[in-house]
Amino acid sequence: MSTKPKILVTHKLPETVQDYLNLHADCTFWNEEGSMPRSVILEKVSDAEGILGGTIDEELLSFAPRLRVASTSSVGYNHFDLDAMRAHGVIGTHTPYVLDSTVADLVLALMLSAGRRIAELDAYVKQGKWQKGTSGTELFGVDVHHSTLGIIGMGRIGEAIAQRAVFGFDMNLLYHSRSPKKEIDERFNARFCELDELLRESDYIVVMTPLTPETKHLIGEEQFNLMKSSAIFINASRGATVDEQALIKALQQGKIRGAGLDVFDIEPTPVDNPLLHMPNVVTLPHIGSATARTRNDMAELAAKNLVEALNGGRAYVVQELKDLVPN
Numbered sequence: 001m002s003t004k005p006k007i008l009v010t011h012k013l014p015e016t017v018q019d020y021l022n023l024h025a026d027c028t029f030w031n032e033e034g035s036m037p038r039s040v041i042l043e044k045v046s047d048a049e050g051i052l053g054g055t056i057d058e059e060l061l062s063f064a065p066r067l068r069v070a071s072t073s074s075v076g077y078n079h080f081d082l083d084a085m086r087a088h089g090v091i092g093t094h095t096p097y098v099l100d101s102t103v104a105d106l107v108l109a110l111m112l113s114a115g116r117r118i119a120e121l122d123a124y125v126k127q128g129k130w131q132k133g134t135s136g137t138e139l140f141g142v143d144v145h146h147s148t149l150g151i152i153g154m155g156r157i158g159e160a161i162a163q164r165a166v167f168g169f170d171m172n173l174l175y176h177s178r179s180p181k182k183e184i185d186e187r188f189n190a191r192f193c194e195l196d197e198l199l200r201e202s203d204y205i206v207v208m209t210p211l212t213p214e215t216k217h218l219i220g221e222e223q224f225n226l227m228k229s230s231a232i233f234i235n236a237s238r239g240a241t242v243d244e245q246a247l248i249k250a251l252q253q254g255k256i257r258g259a260g261l262d263v264f265d266i267e268p269t270p271v272d273n274p275l276l277h278m279p280n281v282v283t284l285p286h287i288g289s290a291t292a293r294t295r296n297d298m299a300e301l302a303a304k305n306l307v308e309a310l311n312g313g314r315a316y317v318v319q320e321l322k323d324l325v326p327n
Ligand SMILES: NC(=O)c1ccc[n+]([C@@H]2O[C@H](COP(=O)([O-])OP(=O)(O)OC[C@H]3O[C@@H](n4cnc5c(N)ncnc54)[C@H](O)[C@@H]3O)[C@@H](O)[C@H]2O)c1
Pocket: 075, 076, 077, 096, 097, 099, 103, 152, 153, 154, 155, 156, 157, 158, 176, 177, 178, 179, 208, 209, 210, 211, 212, 214, 215, 236, 237, 238, 262, 263, 286, 287, 288, 289
């Protein structure tokens, strides 16, 4: 009989990562597209000590009496019910650092695209509108270089965005986070400020906090009312950090100039979401970390986290559950 821990993997992994897991665990894989259906997870998790992927909630935990570690191949872990995991003594791990640059690249792309109207004007050319003649001014956008960028949530990805914005585009940097960071101030000649001040002063506003009870709807009607009418608003964190209805209203009423969104309240977002029908809004299907190399790195790290945490080794355990790790 195998002495390796039993693990359940609920989405397809690269072959090399499966090979690694097979060396260290008795694995049940899912090799079809999409994720393992919930009913199958609930059935197969009954004897698992580790799980890689998916939502961890009270229901799943009640079907998993032997579960010790849940690993997610994402840095965000708002799909972990942390209270329930604590109550069941289950450790959670995630994948910080390996995706910072890829997500930061995408945020800059959203800023450039929304600010300089790339997607909108690409359609303009392809639809033959250019041929009809233009005064020119109607095609104007908002400069990225030498504008003021306000980053809300100056963590790992926030810092990678700052690096690109300050050194690549000569932007001035404001940030709001849980606390000021001296090294950020010095390195980027940046200034920590309260949220209201950041919203009033920034030309580009990027939300990059995790989704937690404190950050849910951090940006709503009151916050949009403080922004410049020329502001470009970017969300690449989680949809629910922003009150989506308030964002729609702010755009409809011209309270801000445009937006770039990688994340939505409901994903996939319904096709009748008004945001999808506004030319000044650039929309993406939650692809912040979606390059082959980065997704492979995330899968490798998630697998390593699972094996290490099951064996008492070093893993990226989520902050809120670190005290559950035996010394
Ligand atoms: N769009 C995507 O594909 C994509 C990819 C990766 C990460 N994300 C999201 O980005 C988030 C951030 O990732 P990270 O690795 O930079 O995390 P991080 O923990 O390094 O940084 C988050 C920062 O937000 C700050 N913060 C937390 N609560 C706050 C609050 N109430 N007010 C102000 N600041 C607050 C923290 O102090 C921290 O500095 C993830 O949790 C995830 O939800 C999205």
